[in-house]
Amino acid sequence: MAQRIIFTNEVQDAVSALIHEMNPSRVFVVADENTARVVVPQMNVEHDKLIVVSAGDENKNLESAQIIWDALQTNGATRHSLVINVGGGMVTDLGGFAAATFKRGLQFVNVPTTLLGAVDASGGGKTGINYHSLKNEIGVFAPAHAVVISSRFFATLPHREFLSGYAEMIKHALLDSEAHLHELLTYPVQDMDAEKMLEMLRKSVHIKEQIVMQDPEEKGLRKALNLGHTVGHAFESLALRRNNPVPHGYAVACGLVTELVLSHMLMKFPSGILQQTATFVLENYGAFPITCKDYDTLLSLMAHDKKSLSGEINCTLLADCGNYKTDVSISPEDMKAALDIYCDLLHL
Amino acid sequence: MAQRIIFTNEVQDAVSALIHEMNPSRVFVVADENTARVVVPQMNVEHDKLIVVSAGDENKNLESAQIIWDALQTNGATRHSLVINVGGGMVTDLGGFAAATFKRGLQFVNVPTTLLGAVDASGGGKTGINYHSLKNEIGVFAPAHAVVISSRFFATLPHREFLSGYAEMIKHALLDSEAHLHELLTYPVQDMDAEKMLEMLRKSVHIKEQIVMQDPEEKGLRKALNLGHTVGHAFESLALRRNNPVPHGYAVACGLVTELVLSHMLMKFPSGILQQTATFVLENYGAFPITCKDYDTLLSLMAHDKKSLSGEINCTLLADCGNYKTDVSISPEDMKAALDIYCDLLHL
Numbered sequence: 258m259a260q261r262i263i264f265t266n267e268v269q270d271a272v273s274a275l276i277h278e279m280n281p282s283r284v285f286v287v288a289d290e291n292t293a294r295v296v297v298p299q300m301n302v303e304h305d306k307l308i309v310v311s312a313g314d315e316n317k318n319l320e321s322a323q324i325i326w327d328a329l330q331t332n333g334a335t336r337h338s339l340v341i342n343v344g345g346g347m348v349t350d351l352g353g354f355a356a357a358t359f360k361r362g363l364q365f366v367n368v369p370t371t372l373l374g375a376v377d378a379s380g381g382g383k384t385g386i387n388y389h390s391l392k393n394e395i396g397v398f399a400p401a402h403a404v405v406i407s408s409r410f411f412a413t414l415p416h417r418e419f420l421s422g423y424a425e426m427i428k429h430a431l432l433d434s435e436a437h438l439h440e441l442l443t444y445p446v447q448d449m450d451a452e453k454m455l456e457m458l459r460k461s462v463h464i465k466e467q468i469v470m471q472d473p474e475e476k477g478l479r480k481a482l483n484l485g486h487t488v489g490h491a492f493e494s495l496a497l498r499r500n501n502p503v504p505h506g507y508a509v510a511c512g513l514v515t516e517l518v519l520s521h522m523l524m525k526f527p528s529g530i531l532q533q534t535a536t537f538v539l540e541n542y543g544a545f546p547i548t549c550k551d552y553d554t555l556l557s558l559m560a561h562d563k564k565s566l567s568g569e570i571n572c573t574l575l576a577d578c579g580n581y582k583t584d585v586s587i588s589p590e591d592m593k594a595a596l597d598i599y600c601d602l603l604h605l
Numbered sequence: 606m607a608q609r610i611i612f613t614n615e616v617q618d619a620v621s622a623l624i625h626e627m628n629p630s631r632v633f634v635v636a637d638e639n640t641a642r643v644v645v646p647q648m649n650v651e652h653d654k655l656i657v658v659s660a661g662d663e664n665k666n667l668e669s670a671q672i673i674w675d676a677l678q679t680n681g682a683t684r685h686s687l688v689i690n691v692g693g694g695m696v697t698d699l700g701g702f703a704a705a706t707f708k709r710g711l712q713f714v715n716v717p718t719t720l721l722g723a724v725d726a727s728g729g730g731k732t733g734i735n736y737h738s739l740k741n742e743i744g745v746f747a748p749a750h751a752v753v754i755s756s757r758f759f760a761t762l763p764h765r766e767f768l769s770g771y772a773e774m775i776k777h778a779l780l781d782s783e784a785h786l787h788e789l790l791t792y793p794v795q796d797m798d799a800e801k802m803l804e805m806l807r808k809s810v811h812i813k814e815q816i817v818m819q820d821p822e823e824k825g826l827r828k829a830l831n832l833g834h835t836v837g838h839a840f841e842s843l844a845l846r847r848n849n850p851v852p853h854g855y856a857v858a859c860g861l862v863t864e865l866v867l868s869h870m871l872m873k874f875p876s877g878i879l880q881q882t883a884t885f886v887l888e889n890y891g892a893f894p895i896t897c898k899d900y901d902t903l904l905s906l907m908a909h910d911k912k913s914l915s916g917e918i919n920c921t922l923l924a925d926c927g928n929y930k931t932d933v934s935i936s937p938e939d940m941k942a943a944l945d946i947y948c949d950l951l952h953l
Binding site: 319323326327330357358359360361362383384385388389391393394395396397398399 | 674678705708710731732733739741743745746747
């Protein structure tokens with residue numbers, strides 16, 4: 258389910274050209290209360306109706322889908338109408354689901370406004386809503402007609418949110434090449450240049466696209482994208498148990514450091530690159546705080562990760578940038594040793 | 606979106622074989638309160654959970670979908686679970702929609718229990734629910750893993766409901782051959798033989814499948830299946846306005862007679878076959894009652910049929926059995942003349 262991805266900072270031109278090309282009977286824009294206020298006016302695209310939903314993942318639910326369905330119905334949407342989703346992953350997941358299920362499928366275009374949403378754009382048409390607090394429990398696979406990626410809205414985001422997406426870009430670079438990683442680790446993230454950022458995004462999305470295309474059914478290769486996430490998810494869950502949640506990307510950044518340590522231990526990943534990555538993470542994200550008293554909890558969380566079927570701990574590891582191995586089984590001893598070194602590297 | 610269709614009266618064996626082959630993590634059966642009581646025990650297939658929804662098209666709604674989602678969630682459905690929908694079109698549309706949207710798509714098997722559901726089985730994976738009283742407003746295209754068609758449950762149906770499906774079979778026969786039509790018009794519908802009926806169903810579904818396969822995107826050829834429906838829908842709508850609804854198949858049967866009259870007038874369709882069909886309809890369905898005072902209303906309804914884009918009246922007509930032409934534009938005068946002859950033929 259490939260989606261057409263358009264990289265541009267001329268969002269108005271790109272979306273207008275898409276509308277011209279698709280010639281829909283009506284144009285609906287779906288946004289949350291923030292993007293409706295800040296981004297939609299900047300986009301300045303002609304539309305018949307703006308549909309606004311409440312912001313936040315807790316509103317990615319059936320009630321919000323109904324708000325969209327109701328607005329489509331009362332404003333005369335036909336099978337040939339177009340829905341343009343403007344927002345973060347919450348809006349594109351929800352708006353995509355509502356569009357894909359209205360009259361058995363309206364076409365939709367996504368305009369991600371967050372870095373994480375942009376980096377995830379090649380995910381292959383996943384739409385969905387949460388249901389009874391289970392994430393993405395109701396949804397369908399439905400590719401957007403197009404995804405318009407720009408970097409111009411990121412400046413309106415909190416830096417924290419920007420960095421959260423940047424961790425996924427670092428992951429993609431690690432799966433690509435040392436030069437790509439070097440580019441990211443030396444980029445002035447505090448003082449982003451929108452055009453340069455767009456170029457980097459293009460490269461980053463391309464890496465993910467290549468991996469997804471080689472494994473459309475999520476059988477094996479795509480697990481490469483799990484790099485940093487076995488440990489990262491455990492950090493994220495531990496933070497939740499402490500009632501002190503961390504952004505996903507922050508947990509992933511620290512997870513990447515730990516899994517690079519394992520890569521060094523078990524697959525001779527170069528220590529210099531490990532060191533540079535750890536330094537970048539420490540300076541920009543800070544260390545996710547753990548002590549050796551947390552190890553058993555963390556190991557148990559890793560063994561029960563939803564992507565682990567066997568109860569074993571599995572990681573994607575690297576012999577070098579771009580040279581990865583999926584499903585490497587990690588012994589508890591090795592994981593504890595890696596966590597020790599993580600603590601040292603990040604000065605815990 | 607082809608669906609595998611299995612014709613058999615050994616439903617238990619067929620469904621058990623499918624379960625064995627698919628090896629699902631759990632098996633859920635969706636039925637309405639009638640099929641749960643009458644059909645599911647006869648089917649006698651092992652399952653983990655029976656999910657019962659209220660019967661009737663007025664319950665093909667989001668609330669019923671939620672009943673199914675809730676039951677799937679609380680009974681541990683995974684992506685590898687199987688949903689078996691047992692019932693008429695209401696159950697297969699609803700259960701198919703709920704399955705297709707749960708965790709972005711569980712596999713499902715349909716066991717239609719009505720003749721209309723069986724004849725419609727090759728429709729190409731349409732699922733859906735009604736929303737704010739608009740039919741099938743929310744839904745997705747999702748083919749069933751398999752459809753198990755048998756004739757053994759029809760005996761439990763009111764004869765009226767059986768005849769409603771039989772009108773669609775007559776339509777398919779008209780689109781196929783004179784021999785096929787003759788077989789249906791001489792079949793003792795009051796005293797059905799289940800095995801012979803299954804053979805006839807196989808032939809009927811095959812005709813529809815051929816037409817759908819040649820036009821998967823519903824652009825043109827598939828409009829052949831609209832035979833009888835331009836006038837039939839108008840009869841159905843008129844009956845609703847009179848607060849005296851008729852079953853869809855009854856309206857279609859009388860619509861077929863009228864459109865065969867037009868076929869005779871405009872395309873030399875053989876009058877003998879027209880006469881035989883009219884006699885069968887009169888004896889089994891009776892005449893849908895109209896007078897010349899209804900003509901203007903009927904013509905206006907036909908011109909506003911949702912399949913008519915231009916405001917013209919369009920019909921699929923036949924030069925002979927199996928020789929059809931779609932989108933024939935009908936003048937008001939010709940339509941009125943055909944309605945006059947319809948009234949004569951059916952002794953109105």
